[in-house]
Amino acid sequence: MNKIPAIDRYIARLIFFPMIGTLILSAMLLVLEKMLRLFDFVATEGGPVSVVWRMLANLIPEYLSLGIPIGLMLGILLAFRRLATSSELDVLKGVGMSFGRLMRMPYAYAIALAALNLAIVGFIQPYARYAYEGLQFELRSGALGASIKVGEFTKLGDRMTMRIEESHDEGRSLRGIFVRGENKDGQAVSATAAGGQFLATDDPDTIILRLTRGVLIHESPKFPVPRVLTFDNHDLPIPLPQIESFRLRGGADRELTIPELFVVGKDENEPLQTRLESRANFHFRIVEVATMLLIPLIAIALAIPPKRSTSSLGVFLSIVMLVTQHKINQYAEDMGARGAVDPLLALWVPFLLFAALAIWMYYTVAHVPGGQPIGALERVAAKAAQKIRAALSFFQRKQPVS
Known part of the structure; x- marks a missing residue:
């Protein structure tokens, strides 16, 4: 039985802790933001407080699907940034380890988390979303005792x-x-x-x-x-007041699993609008999962600052790129669902362009001597920071001494 090489275990540890920390932090922020609105909604409807926790539990899969890519990105980026700024990366390259060899653990994480995210968005999240909508319906209809409100007739x-x-x-x-x-x-x-x-x-x-x-x-x-x-x-x-039954699962495309979306998108008996929405959401979910396989390339390209620099521009830019790609996918899904563009083209053309950008950035860092894919941005950021420091020093000198 082959043991995992020491260098892979070391890189795995460097990636793991910032990745888990980022995932937990992002999930907590999303939960806290939603919790306030849910408390207000449940209080307005007069429901018990326990419903808030049940609703939040059903939203966790959705928040995990958003937090996992960010956690993976920052985990890999911060790990390789540490290797680069401490000169360990130069030592590893000096002993013959290429970037391709060092990519083993980042891709091990990426493939495992992509499979987990596929299970979440493809099968777990639809059922959780349906349960969440069911709780909202019961609150509004009074099935949870919410029809009797304190202080009101x-x-x-x-x-x-x-x-x-x-x-x-x-x-x-x-x-x-x-x-x-x-x-x-x-x-x-x-x-x-x-x-x-x-x-x-x-x-x-x-x-x-x-x-x-x-x-x-x-x-x-x-x-x-x-x-x-x-x-x-x-x-x-x-x-008891008469309460209508909640609809069956599938009233919205987010409540369908990936196989169900595929079937509905191909069913000629379904209305055209329903088929378009199902196809658009199907491709949206697949593209979101496939994007995770590009994250190691982008993270490593942005993790390595220029020589004799500790710039953190790459950390900021990585989040901007990931969020921008997600928003583009959402816009493309909307365009595909409305029939303005074929869902296949609307979702996969931006993905292929993003993939080409990721591959170019990685190739520049890994195979071009002294290559820096965001070198121009780094230079602009360095000059801007220098000017800001000079301006601050000027204003400090102008202030009268008390």
């Missing part, structure tokens, strides 16, 4: 109104309850209670509201005056 069916002052333990404990119900005979029952809770029954269309420490008023045309009853406990049956 809520209609339950055609003949019952309810209001609660406080809700604790995710709706299991209620405080300050007012309920009024009427029937077709003109009879009405009003009740106020200090507390209460909902209890399930054998009838799926009815629940029991158990009231504690309250007063019940029964009105009827047969009674000369309303009847008043004080109680410690009283069970009040409440008919």
